[in-house]
Amino acid sequence: MAAQAEAVPADASARLLDPAGPEGRAVLEAVLSEALGGSVAIAEVLALSGGASSATWRLSATVGGDLCTFIFQRAATGAGRGVPRRVQAEVMRRAAALGVPVPPVVAVPDTASGLGDCAITAFVEGEALAPRWLRLPGYAAAREALTAQCAEALARLHAAPLEHWADLPLGGGSGAEQLDTLFASYRRIGVDVPAFDLAFAWLRPRMPETAATCLVHGDFRSGNFLVDAHGLAAVLDWEITHRSVPAEDLAWLCVQAWRFGQWERPVGGFGEREALVAAYRAAGGRIEPELLRVWEVFGNLRWGMSCLQLADDHVSGRVPSVERAAIGRRVSEVAADLTYLLAFGDL
Template sequence: MATRSAPGEGRELLSTHDPAGEAGRAALEALLADALERPVAIAAVVPLSGGANSMTWRLDLAPTVPRGPERVIFQRSANGLGLTRRVQAEVMRRAAALGVPVPPVIAVPAPETGLGDCVITGFVEGEALAPRWLRDDRFLSARAALPGQIGAALARLHAPPPSHWDDLPLGGGSGAALLETMFETYRRIGVDVPAFDLAFAWLRPRMPETPPTALVHGDFRAGNFLVDTRGLAAVLDWELPHFSVPEEDLGWLCVQAWRFGARLPVGGFATREALVAAYCAAGGTVEAQSLWTWEVFGNLKWGMSCLQLADDHVSGRVPSIERAAIGRRVSEVAADLVHAIARGDL
């Protein structure tokens, strides 16, 4: 899947650090042998960064004749939240059929394997850490190509009607309904952030009440792309797809947090105008007048994510210093929201 840096990267690990111990390694080897239709031995297990909801490992397979060494990605849910890996895998397969670049799904282990809620995908070369591909001169051409590639990927994902995905247990709703669900979470947590109160009040009369028109990725942003020297290699992290409108994905891509200190509003690498032009050139349609509303919604959604992660730690549900540290970013988002609503830009 990626060259995500993490402790242990670049060195072999002892079996005690495997994702499921010796029994898990044997189960993985048997599963891979069946999926790849050849004998498989795992030579090394390398942990990769996986986000708040996932644990991720790269499995280096021993050389076989006539094939050489191969790598695959093993990803397992960390907390049981979000869609199951089996549903995520099916969304990825269908997205790939639409022309969206995604890591190929190799296998979804059955519960009886004892491996947990997990998926095995192919390894795709590329850089997932956005600050690297945003700044490194090796990715200069890639950054120039990204607006067109990303616009096209989103347009392809959004093209089918919701009925294309009807057999999958996916949620969603109108913009107004999504905002109300977020507000209920805000009240449940019980922490008052005046800038969030302002944002909810500003958004409430502006969010559409019309039904969803497409499946959205839900977390389409810099940091969830694999980028190589030619541009977009794969779209990662299919944990949050749901029914909404295209503007939700487009606005989320423009959230301040996903610029990683770079100047340009679309993930630090493009202008809003370039993104919309690329999206429309690939067959997508967007209501330009509502895009800013969804960008403000996206900034609030990120702020609520920070608040939720902090609450996970403080409540004891998921004790985690990382979640507590991310929670401190609520103040950054509060400042962004006030600026965005007052100035009409961010």
């Protein structure tokens, strides 16, 4: 899978500066001043919900007399499994140059800053909470446009040759290799889930052994988009980007969990698979539709393994977290989804 960052000790937060505290603000002001080439004064630091792997703050600052807004994000305590923020930032810069909508990277603080594994981006207007933009009437036009917009963004990302990313420490591999890595994690955790056993056995002879052909986002799905009234405003959360094949990203977008209750719309809760494939091809992408089901089974299993890993983090005491424990309880949902998908071929 993706390149692994060094593990963050459980007490790492004790050594990290609080961005809302006076010392943290001073360091952030210095970092932004250097990046922007002028004096910066931070007026407000507001903590936002950041998920299980990230901690996020919104910064309101005066820059050359103008009020600007930035997003400061760093690895959550104990996360330590994703691509380092400095690498993510470089991937985002290069993805932006390819035409993928991403928040503009403003600065990547040095590791000696005391701010941790972090990055600062410009603030992009939009709704991040998928249950809101998937249901509210004000986003109806956005939902209609999203399938084609997502397909185009992925086609642009996948079109870049692997040489475009060759100097970056990113992992990945063939589908068969990724399945082996996932199975090793399953055995390490040591919890038996019959539906997972069945999915691993079903995937074993079907996962492609062909080498990776492109960079994939790795977590391209509802919940990791900023959506405005016109559709896709920005693609967020690049922490598990890695080398793979296009089908992985397209199938991940179809995983049941990312429909947020809009189960009748398999593409992220807003679109249809056939329309996604057609739009991806129209944007210049190449895809074998028959591989989508294989990668969709893998995607559902991968999400189930993420739930199992988060539960293990909490139960083991490695990263005590109510949020991780709550997500871990969703293993049973994924088991049901996998059973249905393998029995009937569709979700």
